[in-house]
Amino acid sequence: PFDVLVVGGGPAGASAAIYSARKGIRTGIVAERFGGQIMDTLGIENFIGTKYTEGPKLAASLEEHVKEYDVDVMNLQRAKSLEKKDFIEIELENGAVLKSKTVILSTGARWRNVGVPGENEFKNKGVAYCPHCDGPLFEGKDIAVIGGGNSGVEAAIDLAGIVKHVTVLEFGSQLRADSVLQDRLYSLPNVTVIKNAQTKEITGTDKVNGITYLDRETEEEHHVELQGVFIQIGLVPNTSWLGETIKRTRMGEIVVDSHGATNIPGVFAAGDCTNSPYKQIIISMGSGANAALGAFDYLIRN
Ligand code: FAD
Numbered sequence: 001p002f003d004v005l006v007v008g009g010g011p012a013g014a015s016a017a018i019y020s021a022r023k024g025i026r027t028g029i030v031a032e033r034f035g036g037q038i039m040d041t042l043g044i045e046n047f048i049g050t051k052y053t054e055g056p057k058l059a060a061s062l063e064e065h066v067k068e069y070d071v072d073v074m075n076l077q078r079a080k081s082l083e084k085k086d087f088i089e090i091e092l093e094n095g096a097v098l099k100s101k102t103v104i105l106s107t108g109a110r111w112r113n114v115g116v117p118g119e120n121e122f123k124n125k126g127v128a129y130c131p132h133c134d135g136p137l138f139e140g141k142d143i144a145v146i147g148g149g150n151s152g153v154e155a156a157i158d159l160a161g162i163v164k165h166v167t168v169l170e171f172g173s174q175l176r177a178d179s180v181l182q183d184r185l186y187s188l189p190n191v192t193v194i195k196n197a198q199t200k201e202i203t204g205t206d207k208v209n210g211i212t213y214l215d216r217e218t219e220e221e222h223h224v225e226l227q228g229v230f231i232q233i234g235l236v237p238n239t240s241w242l243g244e245t246i247k248r249t250r251m252g253e254i255v256v257d258s259h260g261a262t263n264i265p266g267v268f269a270a271g272d273c274t275n276s277p278y279k280q281i282i283i284s285m286g287s288g289a290n291a292a293l294g295a296f297d298y299l300i301r302n
Contacts, residue, residue, distance in 0.1 A: 001099040002028045008106035010036020011281045012271025014062040015288030016104045021069035028072040035059025042124040102266045102295040109272035112234040118202030126208025131155040138163045143228035152232035153177035160188045169197040237273045260291030
């Protein structure tokens with residue numbers, strides 16, 4: 001069996017694997033797609049200490065760093081269940097069962113898509129998901145935020161300080177964000193809120209030039225010219241494969257303590273799949289290191 005088995009090969013998993021292997025313990029990492037979300041990221045400007053890099057380049061250097069150590073890397077393998085017996089057992093989709101004394105779950109999350117024409121086509125060309133990451137790229141421009149929940153309204157408030165104008169499109173008849181956030185949003189001069197708005201299409205040529213939405217009350221279609229669209233309709237953690245054993249929030253995020261430990265002894269978690277409030281590369285890497293040290297601490301005590 002492994003001492004530490006990491007499930008997930010994004011920034012959190014890579015960090016957890018390196019920290020574990022550096023303790024000289026038997027470490028393995030299983031990943032459906034090594035690199036994780038950063039494989040879909042173009043420019044990265046907030047990975048501290050590196051002024052600019054690109055996702056696939058960072059993913060390649062994560063893999064190279066992991067392979068510096070004696071880590072059993074199992075790429076293109078998907079975990080389908082976790083069971084605690086004498087060891088913690090991870091069953092893979094291919095039928096293999098991996099046993100380990102501790103497991104670090106780092107299966108990340110994915111942004112929910114609106115699924116309209118233009119969304120995929122203009123990803124990284126005006127369609128964005130992360131205001132902390134891509135907000136500064138839209139300085140002085142007109143943008144829209146799709147989604148009037150807490151994350152959409154927070155994003156709109158944040159972006160209004162950087163861009164020229166923000167249009168918030170909410171599908172329902174009311175914003176769903178907390179009222180303090182709504183008050184703040186409505187106090188801003190450069191924000192327009194449109195309710196009952198069903199996004200139909202993100203338009204553009206080589207990059208985004210507008211958005212078309214249906215007013216669900218009047219059934220009329222409208223087009224707004226703008227240069228960017230932030231989609232904020234939810235971040236879904238990749239945790240449904242875990243079943244009921246591991247304690248999760250209503251949103252499906254794995255609940256961890258300050259050592260990265262879950263409710264199951266020996267099972268730790270890190271990164272975007274957890275209830276960490278902010279989801280960023282640097283935060284995921286930090287929590288991966290934290291969970292690895294937590295797992296090591298557990299191993300020397302048990
Ligand atoms: P992930 O990166 O999601 O990695 C999860 C890993 O788990 C992957 O290897 C995946 O294949 C694997 N996995 C999932 N399910 C299973 C399973 N059942 N079995 C086995 N493996 C599984 N953050 C920044 O800090 N700066 C940026 O500029 C930035 N830009 C972004 C742009 C885009 C388009 C996106 C989508 C995100 C961006 N982020 C950015 C956020 C950042 O990418 C994430 O916070 C970070 O990747 C989270 O790392 P993670 O390791 O927790 O999860």
